[in-house]
Amino acid sequence: MDGESVRLLIEAAKKARERAYAPYSRFYVGAAALGEDGVIYAGCNVENSSYGLSCCAERNAIFRGVAAGCRKFEAVAIVGSADDTMPCGACRQVMAEFGVSYVVATRADGAYRVLALEDLLPFAFTLQEETE
């Protein structure tokens, strides 16, 4: 990933984070997914008083892209309030489903790491027919 793409993704994730709906955890997260169509799809976490209904920023960003017709994404950037905000297991699996190659994980101090999804989720689940 080139530096300019990373910068644009982090910027979009930061902007989305401002709209996060997290009145329960107060853990505000923004994410931005770069689609293979070149479009950046941003999302924020959206919580619910019935906690299990909450959805992470990363999935909301990807689902927004899917709803727009995109089926493959190069990278997803995440901006949160933790020292080191990383995607949860469910989001990693959704990233695998839609071909995400890289995760741009940001730190509170502004630093970031570009990580390969296959390192974050080796042996991701895929639905394959039995071939016996």
Ligand SMILES: [Zn+2]
């Ligand atoms: Zn998640």
